Amino acid sequence: MSLSKLWDGLNESFDCLSSHFHSLSPNTQKFVITSAGLVTAYFATHCVKDYLHKQRLHEIVEKRQTERNESLRRADEFSRKITEARRNQISNMDFDTLLAALKSGEVKPTEALHTYQWKALQAHKRTNCITLFIKEADDWALQLEKSPPEPRPPLYGMPMSLKECVPVKGYDVTRGYVNECFMPSERDCVMVEQIKALGGIPFVQTNVPQCLLAYSCYNPIYGTTNHQDHKDRTSGGSSGGESALIGAGGSLLGIGGDVGGSIRFPCHFCGIAGIKPSHIRFSHRGVQGSVPGRPLINASDGPMAPDVHTCVEFLKATWSSHFIHERDPYTAPVTWNDKHFTKGNHFTIGYYLDDGWFTPTPALQRAVLESKKILESQGHVLVPFKPPRIKEAIAMFIGAVSVDGGRYLLEHIGNDLMDPRYKSLLGLYKLPFFIQDILRFLVQPIYPRLAHALTAMPRNTSELRKKYEAIEQYRYEYIEEMQKLGLDAILCPVTVTPAPHHEVPVKLFAVVSYTGVFNLLDFAAGTVPVTQVTKADDDALAGYPTIDPWYRLAKETTKGAIGLSVGVQVAAPPFREEVVLRIMQDLENHHKHTDY
């Protein structure tokens, strides 16, 4: 339609309305004018309020960025308190060597701290992984130096990094929301209390995606964190600041959190190791996840490190006493079980390459097959395992994190500055249920998996109760399948792709079937790097399915990913964390002696 035609049309409509208006009685005319005025005033007030709110949020971001720059500057200044030669010397130490040097007094806690402040800054330049340095760390290190030389606590002087949502007194837990800036935690969470009691020094907080329910890493306060070697790819999420920092050498040990894979995705993407214990082995007092009120999908904190061995040492130390249970009686009083971890133990392990819901790209399947062979060569018994009803399990997972139909996320992101990349996901949540039903009907023939995801959210309390009942049943069904085969643990892919491009994860949420199932089951689940994407894997992508937009996206983002790290996932029922770690350690030991 040409502009002049449009103009003529508008004029005609206006004339028509105007003649109708003049034919009305004076009182009705007054009523129409007043109502129009009120409606206009309402919308104008709303727009102004919204504008002022956004302005205030931008000011908060600016203030926080100034504070962050000052925090980085200060850390840089402190990191220069030791000579470059000494720093290089400490820098080259692995976890065991540094810990031994700290305990023997060969390295002082302040020296270790200054070295890691410097290394973290270098990692930050590559990845944008740091939110704030913890300025009290210097005092804590000095206090440790002044403490009597014996007995040295197990993590004496070891600098440790924390995902931003692990509460530290005096520091925010923003979860990437601007609205939650400048609301510092009033006390340390139990994990931080324990780290300090063990002699560890929390020294830096790391970036997360806004809302935490994502395996990418960007938010409007601190920006986007990238993979240490590929700016255009994500370091993962939601513990993506941790994986980038550790992957780039800026920390030897960090704490992440996991509700659907937030430790395992980033470890796999960045080529490091990590484990999410079952939630009953760590306290969650004061710890906020993406969405509160998930009785059957709980948050699990856990260690992330360059290697499995460091995770083991950390967990041995934290579970060496009843420290956690004494502070939080809702946790189980279970200490480290060395019998399960003993070297040479042989386990029966169920394995699968494909969960039947989302076929992994070639490198991720190869990683499982090669790990199977390695574990067999070490005396473990590997048997094929078909995880039960994964299609239903993913719907249970989505339903359990969206018990309110996504309201909590919509309200929090809707009232904040939003990264536009979240639009598509929030768009789905925004749709009223009857539109979701229509959409489901329309997409069923071409995109049946999305249609299935659209059935996942409970619509009333009765459906919610049924959802919880279904999860309880699923847990026992899964355990029974394992018991029938005499399985101690499961070996499977971590997800579907290696580190994807930043914008992919929020669209490709369906891959959470591989990680989310173990949150649903509350199993211990960890990730260890075992290989890298090869040219042959890239070529094999030609045969990868393209039957729906999710598959096409997975294929597209995996193209050209040669050299990217690939991990495998190991999982076992609650209180079998040590079994998971033993298997991960066996894989790691094999790779230590053979370059992959």
Ligand SMILES: CCCCCCCC/C=C\CCCCCCCC(=O)NCC(=O)O
């Ligand atoms: C109308 C249907 C809408 C479906 C919307 C799907 C909602 C999200 C479901 C899955 C998200 C998958 C990403 C999970 C990544 C890891 C999340 C995690 O562990 N976060 C930590 C935390 O929550 O604290």
